[in-house]
Amino acid sequence: MTVIVSVTGGKGGTGKSFVATNLAYYLSKNLPDKRLVLADLDVEAPNDHILLGVKRLEAEEDVDIFFPKIDYSKCTSCGACVKACDTGAIIMAGGRPPFVFPRLCSGCWACYYVCPYKAISSGGRRTLAKSYATPVELDGARFTLVTGILREGEEHTPPAIIRVKRRALGLEPDILLVDTGAGTGSGITVAIHYSVLIIAVTEPTPMGAHDLDAILQVADGLETPAWVVINRSGIGPEEILGEVIARHKSVERVYRIPYSRTVIESYVRGDPILHYKPSDPGATALRRVAGDLLEVVKSMLRRG
Ligand code: SF4
């Protein structure tokens, strides 16, 4: 059994990766006999490796998806595939047979299944992203960082996220810590699916409150408990966050991490603050989250 915990939050730049990398460090250091994987599923702009000081990502693999290859000797130009494709990847213009735009294709297989003449082959593939599995060792913490990186110009994040997460789960970790991208779309939902806990990182700004509301709606819908981490606490009024938090049944706990220049220093050095300056007020506040999470994870692992 793998205990899955997701760090998310909606808005970009709230400090999700800061929280996720520190939690990975702390959990791994305190559970040395457990296998931990940190999955950076922010496939459009992954940065956990930078915050962990990883110089080079390792064990590269292609993330492939289905791509329709049309056998024009069988195709009757009936147009069924064009109608079935909801991304507009297949077009038929000027009475010509169908043509597929690779970048618009999400690899959903709909065209393959609707083609009445079996003109679309099941064997076509194209590479949507790359994934990596990099060992991380830091002062007694040992875990694997799985990273997904979408190819330039690609826009279909959910299929890439699903496959990178599958690779992370394929390593059979006891604990999978997921760091999602920004937003609350379908890519985020697939990233956090099957989590026992959602850690929603936000900040005291109107945009932070708006996106927290959206991600907590997802947590409510999935009936998954959520902890809210207010990062950079003190930089703005928090009443609006309080109103949002009060509206959602999924919220179990609320933490505050004060703004600290040392956090920025730890980013720049690529050294989690819990390791770099454990006495900093930001680190002390974050350690409360990490300590509570450690207890939850231990109890889940005991239960099996
Ligand atoms: S696989 Fe899906 S997205 Fe791609 S061309 Fe076929 S129907 Fe469109």
Ligand code: SF4
């Ligand atoms: S559904 Fe099949 S036969 Fe019809 S246009 Fe598409 S590929 Fe050709």
